[in-house]
Amino acid sequence: MTTTKTSPAPVPILLALGFLVISAQMAAASDSFMDPQGPIAAAQRTHMLRATVLILVAVVPVLVLVPLIALRYRRRKGGNASYTPNWDFSAKLEFLMWGVPVLIVIILSVSLWKSTHRLDPYAASFGEEPALKVQVVGLDWKWLFIYPDLGIASVGELGIPVKQQVAVTLTTDTVMQSFMIPALAGQIYAMPGMTTQLHLVADRPKQMQGENTQYNGRGFTKQKFETLAMQPDDFSAWVEEVRKNGIVLDQQTYQILSMRTDRDEVQKALGTAQMPTNALYFNLEDGDLFHSILHRYHSGEPLSVDQQPGTVEYGQEASQ
Numbered sequence: 001m002t003t004t005k006t007s008p009a010p011v012p013i014l015l016a017l018g019f020l021v022i023s024a025q026m027a028a029a030s031d032s033f034m035d036p037q038g039p040i041a042a043a044q045r046t047h048m049l050r051a052t053v054l055i056l057v058a059v060v061p062v063l064v065l066v067p068l069i070a071l072r073y074r075r076r077k078g079g080n081a082s083y084t085p086n087w088d089f090s091a092k093l094e095f096l097m098w099g100v101p102v103l104i105v106i107i108l109s110v111s112l113w114k115s116t117h118r119l120d121p122y123a124a125s126f127g128e129e130p131a132l133k134v135q136v137v138g139l140d141w142k143w144l145f146i147y148p149d150l151g152i153a154s155v156g157e158l159g160i161p162v163k164q165q166v167a168v169t170l171t172t173d174t175v176m177q178s179f180m181i182p183a184l185a186g187q188i189y190a191m192p193g194m195t196t197q198l199h200l201v202a203d204r205p206k207q208m209q210g211e212n213t214q215y216n217g218r219g220f221t222k223q224k225f226e227t228l229a230m231q232p233d234d235f236s237a238w239v240e241e242v243r244k245n246g247i248v249l250d251q252q253t254y255q256i257l258s259m260r261t262d263r264d265e266v267q268k269a270l271g272t273a274q275m276p277t278n279a280l281y282f283n284l285e286d287g288d289l290f291h292s293i294l295h296r297y298h299s300g301e302p303l304s305v306d307q308q309p310g311t312v313e314y315g316q317e318a319s320q
Contacts (some may be wrong), residue, residue, distance in 0.1 A: 031182055031183060031208060031209040032182050032183065033045050033048075033182050033183060033186075035183060036183060036184075037183040037184055037202050037203055037204060037206045037208060037229065038183070038184045038185070038200060038201050038202050038203050039201065039203070040119055040184060040185045040186070040200060040201075041182065041183055041184055041185060041186075043115060043118060043119055044115075044119070044186060047111060047112070047115050050111060051108055051111070054104050054107060054108060055104070057100065057104060058100055058101055058104055119186075121185070121186075121188050121196075121197060121198045121199060122197045122199070123199060129163070129164045129165065131164070131165040131166060131167035131199070132147075132149075132160065132161065132164055132165070132166045132167065133147070133148055133149055133167050133169070134146070134147060134158070134160075134166055134167070134168050134169075135147075135148060135168075135169050135170075135290035136168055136169065136170040136171070136179060136190070137170075137171060137172065137173055137290065137293055138170070138171070138172035138173070138174065138177035138179070138190050138212065139172070139173055139174055139257065139258050139309065140174050140175075140216065140217065140219060140258075140259075140260040140261070140309065141212075141216065141217070141218075141219030141220060141222055141223040141260075141261070141262045141263065142155050142156070142223060142225075142257075142261075142262070142263050142266060143155065143158075143179070143210070143212070143223070143225050144257065145157075145158050145225075146284070146289060146290050147239075148284075148287060148288075148290065150239055151243070151283060151284045151287070152239060152242045152243055152246060152281070152282065152283060152284065153246075153249050153281075153282040153283075153284055153289075154242060154246075154279060154280065154281055154282065155225075155257065155263075155266070155279065155280040155282075156225050156226065156263060156267075156276075156278050156279035156280060157225060157226050157227075157228060157276070157278075157279040158181075158210060158225055158226070158227045158228065159228045159230060159235055159238045159239070159242075160200075160202060160227065160228070160229055160230070160235070161229075161230060161231070161232045161235040162201075162202045162203065162204055162205055162229050162230065162231060162232075163201065163202075163203070164201065164232070165199055165200070165201045166199070166200050166201065167197070167199055168197065168198040168199070168200065169195050169196075169197055169290070170188065170190040170195065170196050170197070170198065171190050171191070171192065171193070171194060171195050171196075171290070171293065171294050172190045172191060172192050173192060173258055173293050173309050174192065174216075174258075174260075174309050175192075175214075175216050176189060176190065176191045176192075176214060177189070177190055177212045177214050177216060177223075178190075178212055178213040178214035179198070179210070179212065180210060180211055180212075180213050181200065181208055181209075181210040181227050182208075182209075183206070183208040183209075183227075184200045184201075184202060184208060184227065185198060185199075185200040187213050189214070192297050193294065193296075193297025193298060195294065202227075202229035204229065205229055205230055205231055205234070206229045207226055207227070207228055207229075208226070208227040208229065209224055209225070209226060209227070210224065210225045210226075210227050211223060211224045211225070212224075217260075218262070219260075219261070219262030219263075222262040222263045222264065223262070223263070224263075226278070226279070241281070242281040242282075242283075243283060244274075245272070245274035245275055245281050246275075246281035246282045246283045247270065247272065247281070247282060247283070248282070248283050248285050249282035249283065249284055249285060249286075249289065250285045250286075251286075253270065253282070254289070255314070255315050256269055256270060256315070257270065257280075258309040258314075259309065259314070259315055260309070263278070266280070267280065
């Protein structure tokens with residue numbers, strides 16, 4: 001009985017297959033920049049793929065040549081490898097070993113520089129229509145979305161029209177947090193008493209997931225929200241639904257909202273039968289709520305404990 005040995009697949013082929021499998025899995029997820037729903041995420045994906053290919057130009061030859069060199073020049077009887085104990089320099093090898101990596105670094109540096117300026121989160125360079133203004137407040141453990149020009153606010157849902165730029169201004173009323181909608185744009189940090197900006201636009205109607213990527217305690221895993229990119233008419237209908245079914249966002253309501261509670265807990269406290277099971281809708285009583293939250297940290301004096309969301313004195317649940 002004879003057996004035949006099958007030679008293992010070359011390392012580069014295995015690497016390529018593995019990369020394709022991982023890419024396919026990422027692309028299958030609607031919450032990944034590998035399945036971009038806007039020009040910013042699309043540019044990020046292109047940059048990552050370009051960088052990966054360029055890096056493989058240097059990595060694959062190393063993975064192939066190291067085992068071949070070790071095999072060819074191993075010590076053995078009857079070996080045909082040349083014996084050159086005084087050899088110490090090869091211009092061709094030096095050029096390849098240093099020239100190719102230097103060239104790759106130059107190409108990556110230029111590409112990164114261009115992408116950094118093109119995707120500046122403060123730049124209003126996507127879309128032609130006037131931007132929709134959305135003010136975002138990070139809380140424990142939920143995001144509050146305020147539409148100052150529309151007089152509404154929401155938690156758990158961020159509604160946006162397609163093909164229209166959205167100008168996002170962010171802050172938090174608690175610890176530092178990191179805002180991210182992977183299918184639309186990269187992450188950006190927000191801190192109390194400070195603002196940061198982000199511009200994004202969706203190419204097509206789609207439901208996408210957003211989240212906080214900065215760990216901040218017990219409810220971190222639930223601090224997610226749905227981003228609903230809609231046609232303009234559908235967005236207008238969504239705005240009217242929020243107005244119709246929302247409750248007034250006054251100081252008492254905001255105090256309940258800003259407690260150290262996760263999405264399920266705050267839904268039980270403020271949700272109504274007219275609202276979705278995973279979102280809260282509000283009508284603004286204070287048209288300048290965002291700046292009221294922001295300026296509480298600008299008095300020059302530290303906030304008292306009863307003015308700090310998440311503390312027992314502020315109104316945190318006893319179970320916390």
